[in-house]
Amino acid sequence: MERRDFLKQTITIIAGAAIPASALEFINPKSLFAANGGNTRWVFLADTQKCVGCGFCVKACKLENEVPYDADITRTWVERYVICKDGKMRVEGNMSNPGFGINADSPKGGRDGFTTAKIEVGADKHVEIKDEDISKAFFVPKLCNQCDNPPCVQVCPVGATYKTGDGVVLVDRSWCIGCGYCVMGCPYGVRFFHPVYKVAEKCNFCYHRISKGMKTACVQSCPFGARQIGNLKDPNDPVTKVIMTGRVGVLKSEYGTKPQVYYLALDREVR
Amino acid sequence: MMEIHGEAWTLKEFFCYPNEYIYWSIQIVMYPFMTGLVAGAFVLSSLYHVFGVKQLKDIARFSLVFSFALLPVAMMPLMLHLQQPLRGIHVMMTPHFTSAIAAFGIVFSTYGMIVASELWFVYRPHFVATALELKDDTNRGLIGNFRYLLFSALTLGCYDVSEHALEKDEKAVSKLAGIGIPVACFLHGYAGFIFGSVKANALWMTPLMPVIFICSAVVSGISLCIITYIVTMEIRKILSKMGNKAKDLPSYEELQSAEIEEVQLTSKYLVGFLLAAITLELLDLIFRGYTAVKSWDILREVIYQRDFYKIFVMQYGLGNLLPFILFKLPGLTVRRAALASSLMLFGVFMMRWNVVIGGQAFSASYAGFMDYVIPIIPTSLDTFKEGLMGALSVIITPYVLFYFINKVMPVFKYKGSH
Numbered sequence: 001m002e003r004r005d006f007l008k009q010t011i012t013i014i015a016g017a018a019i020p021a022s023a024l025e026f027i028n029p030k031s032l033f034a035a036n037g038g039n040t041r042w043v044f045l046a047d048t049q050k051c052v053g054c055g056f057c058v059k060a061c062k063l064e065n066e067v068p069y070d071a072d073i074t075r076t077w078v079e080r081y082v083i084c085k086d087g088k089m090r091v092e093g094n095m096s097n098p099g100f101g102i103n104a105d106s107p108k109g110g111r112d113g114f115t116t117a118k119i120e121v122g123a124d125k126h127v128e129i130k131d132e133d134i135s136k137a138f139f140v141p142k143l144c145n146q147c148d149n150p151p152c153v154q155v156c157p158v159g160a161t162y163k164t165g166d167g168v169v170l171v172d173r174s175w176c177i178g179c180g181y182c183v184m185g186c187p188y189g190v191r192f193f194h195p196v197y198k199v200a201e202k203c204n205f206c207y208h209r210i211s212k213g214m215k216t217a218c219v220q221s222c223p224f225g226a227r228q229i230g231n232l233k234d235p236n237d238p239v240t241k242v243i244m245t246g247r248v249g250v251l252k253s254e255y256g257t258k259p260q261v262y263y264l265a266l267d268r269e270v271r
Numbered sequence: 272m273m274e275i276h277g278e279a280w281t282l283k284e285f286f287c288y289p290n291e292y293i294y295w296s297i298q299i300v301m302y303p304f305m306t307g308l309v310a311g312a313f314v315l316s317s318l319y320h321v322f323g324v325k326q327l328k329d330i331a332r333f334s335l336v337f338s339f340a341l342l343p344v345a346m347m348p349l350m351l352h353l354q355q356p357l358r359g360i361h362v363m364m365t366p367h368f369t370s371a372i373a374a375f376g377i378v379f380s381t382y383g384m385i386v387a388s389e390l391w392f393v394y395r396p397h398f399v400a401t402a403l404e405l406k407d408d409t410n411r412g413l414i415g416n417f418r419y420l421l422f423s424a425l426t427l428g429c430y431d432v433s434e435h436a437l438e439k440d441e442k443a444v445s446k447l448a449g450i451g452i453p454v455a456c457f458l459h460g461y462a463g464f465i466f467g468s469v470k471a472n473a474l475w476m477t478p479l480m481p482v483i484f485i486c487s488a489v490v491s492g493i494s495l496c497i498i499t500y501i502v503t504m505e506i507r508k509i510l511s512k513m514g515n516k517a518k519d520l521p522s523y524e525e526l527q528s529a530e531i532e533e534v535q536l537t538s539k540y541l542v543g544f545l546l547a548a549i550t551l552e553l554l555d556l557i558f559r560g561y562t563a564v565k566s567w568d569i570l571r572e573v574i575y576q577r578d579f580y581k582i583f584v585m586q587y588g589l590g591n592l593l594p595f596i597l598f599k600l601p602g603l604t605v606r607r608a609a610l611a612s613s614l615m616l617f618g619v620f621m622m623r624w625n626v627v628i629g630g631q632a633f634s635a636s637y638a639g640f641m642d643y644v645i646p647i648i649p650t651s652l653d654t655f656k657e658g659l660m661g662a663l664s665v666i667i668t669p670y671v672l673f674y675f676i677n678k679v680m681p682v683f684k685y686k687g688s689h
Binding site: 068070071072073074077089091101102103104105106108109121122123125142151153154155156157158159160175176177178179180181183184185186187188189190191192193195196198199254255256271 | 285286354371469635637638
């Protein structure tokens with residue numbers, strides 16, 4: 001066979017085969033899963049009006065998920081905000097331009113509750129605000145937002161962090177190389193390095209519990225019902241009903257991450 | 272108490288999220304700095320090979336070899352920084368291509384292969400000559416035997432050094448250098464993209480980042496080549512003065528005139544790239560101030576207050592403006608060029624520092640600050656790797672490598688190299 005003929009025939013065969021081949025559909029396991037088993041989308045609802053900053057959620061989380069108890073890293077935390085009547089930040093010392101900050105803190109992630117009026121502004125540094133200066137003060141629970149468009153998953157160079165079919169972002173401890181790109185990529189600061197496993201770590205909505213029909217440790221431990229977990233794809237789920245009918249806010253929507261932790265009574269000062 | 276990564280060197284002030292620390296420390300400053308040197312050194316060598324800037328012949332050969340010595344060192348900070356360094360190979364094995372880091376292995380090895388093959392063509396006649404010489408030597412000894420094996424392996428079985436073959440080699444070199452320029456720029460622009468695409472970081476996120484990185488890379492690469500070139504030339508001058516009169520070595524005067532000529536010409540390119548880099552950096556700064564989006568309040572505090580000394584005094588003043596003046600004053604001497612290049616190198620290092628550390632100097636809450644206190648004396652593996660000692664090991668390595676590579680691919684052997 002001449003080379004010319006060989007090439008001609010090859011082209012004909014390929015062109016001919018292309019037509020029936022185009023009729024075939026390549027099945028993506030992900031879309032298959034979504035079509036069949038995808039009736040769950042885990043979401044979280046936090047009611048800041050109900051949160052009193054007791055820190056039970058942080059304690060429960062640390063114990064449940066074996067995050068070293070005294071280490072200054074945590075999967076979930078509670079922030080305290082104290083807004084002054086003049087809208088300004090209270091500082092002592094070297095802050096040159098205090099016109100933009102807020103009075104907020106989360107000592108030990110709020111694990112031991114907020115038992116003093118003093119606000120932590122650095123290592124062993126505190127500032128006290130006079131009661132008459134305060135216009136409002138409140139607590140805000142924080143945890144991983146299990147984003148619909150998670151930047152941490154996008155930037156992981158080895159695919160060690162991934163989003164499950166039911167919307168939770170997980171980390172594969174056996175595959176993470178510990179580069180920290182996901183830590184840098186998260187606008188909410190929920191990621192850190194696990195001091196024991198030396199890999200990226202974050203809240204996963206207690207995936208081992210919720211996938212067995214249980215509540216997350218923080219939800220279960222909250223005495224005030226400030227934290228709730230639900231399935232957004234179930235219209236009868238009480239959490240879904242609140243999200244669908246109430247006025248809920250999310251954190252930092254400007255990053256396009258589509259966060260799935262919804263807040264009731266979210267103040268504009270919340271960072 | 273358990274050691275938390277980052278806690279040892281992070282100082283927090285005001286409201287930072289509990290998990291925030293300086294996670295990317297000195298090694299991530301070293302990473303773009305070292306890749307920048309690689310890319311810059313290669314671009315300098317290409318000026319001769321591709322654009323035929325004849326006067327740069329001597330420094331071109333040198334910077335090509337040096338770029339090769341720097342190559343493994345560009346990866347070293349990354350390995351030192353990983354929490355799981357043994358899993359670093361996963362990036363090559365299971366790359367997740369939506370990540371800007373995932374293609375690193377591919378880009379890096381492509382570039383490495385280009386540099387290696389270019390070097391092979393440049394040094395082929397030397398390999399052949401050495402291999403043949405050793406072959407005839409019947410009394411080689413152990414080291415001689417090893418050298419013979421090494422050099423005959425390096426010839427890859429091709430002993431043709433006819434004029435025709437050498438001509439072909441030269442063509443190959445200029446082609447490889449031609450491909451190498453965009454790849455080198457890509458390698459480094461890519462490092463800029465890794466930072467520029469982090470949307471969660473207000474200081475890093477700008478499309479200008481890759482371009483700024485490339486320009487400053489070339490500045491640092493050329494600076495380092497000038498310094499190292501001057502140092503080696505001075506050593507050669509001392510040797511030739513001491514009467515080391517081997518007949519194939521050039522004389523003191525020849526070295527002297529060649530040195531200043533090369534340095535003067537190279538510094539012209541250096542200043543050009545410096546101007547490009549500064550223009551872009553200032554454009555970025557002005558744009559941020561003018562548009563003043565949400566993050567500007569905290570960025571302004573970091574740039575104009577907290578990091579003012581590091582940015583405007585050390586980086587722009589000492590590292591850019593002063594060497595610029597030194598280069599531009601008439602009658603450039605070798606000594607002044609060496610000083611100016613060292614300052615320039617320092618300036619680029621400070622730029623990397625101010626980007627990497629400065630980008631973490633403020634909390635994502637926009638209401639708190641973090642400060643990196645570089646660990647000087649290591650107390651653990653972490654504080655060694657991400658402290659001064661780790662950085663110094665990265666700086667020293669290319670010189671150690673250069674020493675050994677120079678044994679195989681001598682940079683200064685021939686008189687013909689001028």
